[in-house]
Amino acid sequence: MNAAVEVFRKDYRAPDYAVENVDLDFDVRDRTTVVSVLRIRRNGQARADAPLHLDGRGFELLELAIDGLAVAEANVERDDERLLIKQALPQAFSLRVVTRLDPDSNHSLEGLYRSGPMLCTQCEARGFSRITYFPDRPDVLSRFKVRIEADAQRYPVLLSNGNRVEAGEAADGRHYAIWEDPFLKPCYLFALVAGDLGCVSDTYTTASGREVALQFYVDKGNEGRVPHALESLKKAMRWDEQVYGLEYDLDIYMVVAAREFNMGAMENKGLNLFNARFVLASPDTATDADYEGIESVIAHEYFHNWTGNRVTCRDWFQLSLKEGLTVFRDQNFSADLNGADVQRIGEVRQLRTLQFAEDAGPMAHPVRPDSYVEINNFYTATVYEKGAEIVRMLQTLLGRETFIKGVQHYLREHDGSAATIEDFLAAHEAVSGRNLEGFRRWYSQAGTPTVGIDDEYHLLAHTYTLHLEQSTPATPGAPDKKPVPIPIRVAFFDGEGQRIHLPAQPPLMPAPDLILLEDAQATITFEDVKVRPTPSFLQGFSAPVRLQFGYSSDQLVNLLLHESDGFARWEAVQRLMLNAFFELLSGPAGDDTQALLKGLQLLAAQHFDDKALLAELLRMPSESYLAGQLQPLDGEKLAAARDALRLRIAHALTGPLSVWATAAPEDQGAINVGRRALAGIASGYLAATRSTRILDLCRDRAGSDNMTLSYGALVALNDIDCPQREDAMAAFLSRWRHDALVLDKWFALQAGSAIGNGVERTAELLGHPDYVASPNRIRSVLGTFWRENLRAYHRADGSGYRLLAEQVLKLDKSNPQIASRLADGLLGWRGLAAPRDELLRAVLQRLVQQVASPDVSEKIHKALA
Ligand code: 0A1
Ligand code: ZN
Numbered sequence: 001m002n003a004a005v006e007v008f009r010k011d012y013r014a015p016d017y018a019v020e021n022v023d024l025d026f027d028v029r030d031r032t033t034v035v036s037v038l039r040i041r042r043n044g045q046a047r048a049d050a051p052l053h054l055d056g057r058g059f060e061l062l063e064l065a066i067d068g069l070a071v072a073e074a075n076v077e078r079d080d081e082r083l084l085i086k087q088a089l090p091q092a093f094s095l096r097v098v099t100r101l102d103p104d105s106n107h108s109l110e111g112l113y114r115s116g117p118m119l120c121t122q123c124e125a126r127g128f129s130r131i132t133y134f135p136d137r138p139d140v141l142s143r144f145k146v147r148i149e150a151d152a153q154r155y156p157v158l159l160s161n162g163n164r165v166e167a168g169e170a171a172d173g174r175h176y177a178i179w180e181d182p183f184l185k186p187c188y189l190f191a192l193v194a195g196d197l198g199c200v201s202d203t204y205t206t207a208s209g210r211e212v213a214l215q216f217y218v219d220k221g222n223e224g225r226v227p228h229a230l231e232s233l234k235k236a237m238r239w240d241e242q243v244y245g246l247e248y249d250l251d252i253y254m255v256v257a258a259r260e261f262n263m264g265a266m267e268n269k270g271l272n273l274f275n276a277r278f279v280l281a282s283p284d285t286a287t288d289a290d291y292e293g294i295e296s297v298i299a300h301e302y303f304h305n306w307t308g309n310r311v312t313c314r315d316w317f318q319l320s321l322k323e324g325l326t327v328f329r330d331q332n333f334s335a336d337l338n339g340a341d342v343q344r345i346g347e348v349r350q351l352r353t354l355q356f357a358e359d360a361g362p363m364a365h366p367v368r369p370d371s372y373v374e375i376n377n378f379y380t381a382t383v384y385e386k387g388a389e390i391v392r393m394l395q396t397l398l399g400r401e402t403f404i405k406g407v408q409h410y411l412r413e414h415d416g417s418a419a420t421i422e423d424f425l426a427a428h429e430a431v432s433g434r435n436l437e438g439f440r441r442w443y444s445q446a447g448t449p450t451v452g453i454d455d456e457y458h459l460l461a462h463t464y465t466l467h468l469e470q471s472t473p474a475t476p477g478a479p480d481k482k483p484v485p486i487p488i489r490v491a492f493f494d495g496e497g498q499r500i501h502l503p504a505q506p507p508l509m510p511a512p513d514l515i516l517l518e519d520a521q522a523t524i525t526f527e528d529v530k531v532r533p534t535p536s537f538l539q540g541f542s543a544p545v546r547l548q549f550g551y552s553s554d555q556l557v558n559l560l561l562h563e564s565d566g567f568a569r570w571e572a573v574q575r576l577m578l579n580a581f582f583e584l585l586s587g588p589a590g591d592d593t594q595a596l597l598k599g600l601q602l603l604a605a606q607h608f609d610d611k612a613l614l615a616e617l618l619r620m621p622s623e624s625y626l627a628g629q630l631q632p633l634d635g636e637k638l639a640a641a642r643d644a645l646r647l648r649i650a651h652a653l654t655g656p657l658s659v660w661a662t663a664a665p666e667d668q669g670a671i672n673v674g675r676r677a678l679a680g681i682a683s684g685y686l687a688a689t690r691s692t693r694i695l696d697l698c699r700d701r702a703g704s705d706n707m708t709l710s711y712g713a714l715v716a717l718n719d720i721d722c723p724q725r726e727d728a729m730a731a732f733l734s735r736w737r738h739d740a741l742v743l744d745k746w747f748a749l750q751a752g753s754a755i756g757n758g759v760e761r762t763a764e765l766l767g768h769p770d771y772v773a774s775p776n777r778i779r780s781v782l783g784t785f786w787r788e789n790l791r792a793y794h795r796a797d798g799s800g801y802r803l804l805a806e807q808v809l810k811l812d813k814s815n816p817q818i819a820s821r822l823a824d825g826l827l828g829w830r831g832l833a834a835p836r837d838e839l840l841r842a843v844l845q846r847l848v849q850q851v852a853s854p855d856v857s858e859k860i861h862k863a864l865a
Helices: 227-244 288-303 316-338 340-359 379-400 402-412 421-432 438-444 555-563 567-584 591-605 611-618 622-627 635-652 653-664 670-687 692-701 707-717 723-736 740-752 758-765 775-788 799-812 816-827 837-848 854-864
Strands: 016-030 031-041 052-055 061-064 077-079 082-085 092-101 110-116 119-121 144-151 157-160 162-168 173-185 190-193 197-205 210-217 250-257 271-275 310-314 417-420 448-457 463-471 484-493 513-516 519-525 534-537 546-549
Touching: 016 190, 092 110, 092 438, 092 463, 110 227, 110 421, 119 250, 144 157, 144 190, 157 173, 210 227, 210 611, 210 653, 227 250, 227 288, 227 316, 227 402, 250 288, 288 316, 288 670, 288 707, 310 316, 310 402, 316 340, 316 379, 316 421, 340 379, 340 567, 340 622, 379 402, 379 421, 379 484, 402 417, 402 421, 417 555, 421 438, 448 534, 463 513, 484 555, 513 519, 534 546, 534 555, 534 635, 555 567, 555 591, 567 591, 567 611, 567 635, 591 611, 591 635, 591 653, 611 670, 622 635, 622 775, 635 653, 653 670, 653 799, 670 692, 670 707, 692 707, 692 723, 707 740, 723 740, 740 758, 740 775, 758 775, 758 799, 775 799, 775 816, 799 837, 799 854, 816 837, 837 854
Parallel strands: 016 144, 210 250, 250 271, 310 417, 448 546
Antiparallel strands: 016 031, 031 092, 052 082, 061 092, 077 082, 110 119, 119 190, 144 173, 157 190, 162 173, 197 210, 448 463, 463 519, 484 513, 484 534
């Protein structure tokens, strides 16, 4: 697999050397010269002759000296990625490294690179070693001091982690700043920014009364779009104090918005770097969903200050230690702020679409992986989202109070150090007195467990019995799976939707609303049950499993109308929609479609305060979700059946849909957010009927000053070939051509449209005069194309696969991380309907010969294996 090597978790060894202090001097000119002086000490357990391992790549080395003496070539072993110093080293010494970087030609967006008017850094996971030679591993924690010098006109803003301790003028119109971070940190949390940026500041007073300066740096002219992110930050700071008792620890918290960023954002200590799309928002440019995304990413990065920064990861196999836990924390924050039901539905939708697919494909890996070739390939839905689900189950098992104590205990025990998932679980065992032995398998075993349940009701004996079983499918390299402890929240209803209370049956049911399935099989019998219950299993999606139970349509409608758990209602309607979808896939509408339509009509007649929940209940499953349900996958057939389903629903619900489509207020506020969501869904259905009235309404609404309404109208029109769509799209493009974030939306709409030849159109978009190859734009076009436009991407002539593969190959050289994300679209050839499987495999076999990056190469090798 090229020069790349596979790294194994079992090979972990503590570092031989500690880096106590890091002194960095950045001299920013056409090129940037970095002088790094490290104070190094040999660790107790290391042999006296242990060589010093340093990582480094992609720069020019100008000097390498130990205690003031140049290191002789003969004492150095060096390849493209690292350098070994083999001379005899004293117990403590100083290492001086001088490197020269060319950030303007660094398109990988790792290390030091340019984004518009600034130079900035991205060091997780291994970007610091693109700046200087350093032991680039998270278990080396140091105190950093950073001096930055640059032209005062071109780079008036000079930032790094911690506190600014000095600043001043330098010769030739230059200036400098010195930053010191008092906290120990691994080098992946280092950050630097030099640029010409606008700043919005505020302050926050912590629970203990300390004042913290908050500063947001954005492209000049965008200052007016900062308030929402700023407010979100303050809410997150308060929430972490109130829920976990955790306060911010520095005197300043900075957020910088970059136009070009590979991921969402990065939690560098005291100096977060953000993809601009997760900072900037105003009602005319950002949708309600964008507002929520910003709130949650701002919170996520803030919460990392404790779960990630104060306590970091020992090695990258432990990535979920910080990511799973921090996602779980940001999910709870969003649920507390915006309502738990809708939040949970969104989480489950994402988990099922992305993580379940990953867990069933060639890249399946445990939440704590055993090996990797390229660590950047493991910032996955499994590590993040399934990791968060495991933390959620832990909370369910221990109870919220004990769980929070466990987190606090873990943070106290490991503050200022690098920890493991094992440490986290041990802390919970310590505070709860519970044994989590079986629970550990959730971290070590890949694959989505299936839970199958049968029930039996005895009319005469008045007994009700549940037979449960679980199994986890084989994943690559891991054929044998053991049972895992699965918490299944449960409620029972009678035929009229009234709750039936059945007693707990310990130990299988520790509480009346919880089944804990630990073994491969279990049986629970309830006595004295007067009527046949309708069970509601997995309320709140209490475990990341596939649940199989033979629900009748009547039972599903019953749950849809009467469950109080929002997730369970949504799950019921999802099942009804799936049944109808499968019916329409193979023939005309029948009983399943009728049952869905009847259920939706009854739902429409109910009173709903929570319009956002109603909107979620009505939303059709996405193409990419349906793709995960269909083997072998024929994307064209899938899209056609989904269109048919949409039209059926539109005709059955025309009355209420028309009312909801018209109630579309422009003002902010939670109630209106729900109304807008509902209006968007409703107009999407109605547009499918091609009624002139609704098409005109959408065209007009697309010009709204509220982006949620405008974008919702465009989405509704997007699959309908009509003049209203043409007009609305053209007007939108000319209005927003100069706003990169809004323009991303226009590109995504084009790439996702069902109209005409989607492959040709997507290829043309890549040559559009307004196209630029920024990560956000690439995702808008190519990400939308392969994930959400199945009829185009999966054309039977294979042209969709060839287009995506060409682009992967092109990006493989400049930005392997983005190339690798796109390559996800090429991995699932085994699940495709002929002739697509062979066409895609042929594309992969050609590609694997051509790619250079370990990122893409690792995935394609695994897909072909
Ligand atoms: N730790 C960040 C995610 C992140 C990871 C890698 C990056 O560059 C390769 C950038 C960001 C988070 O969880 O938000
Ligand atoms: Zn994170």
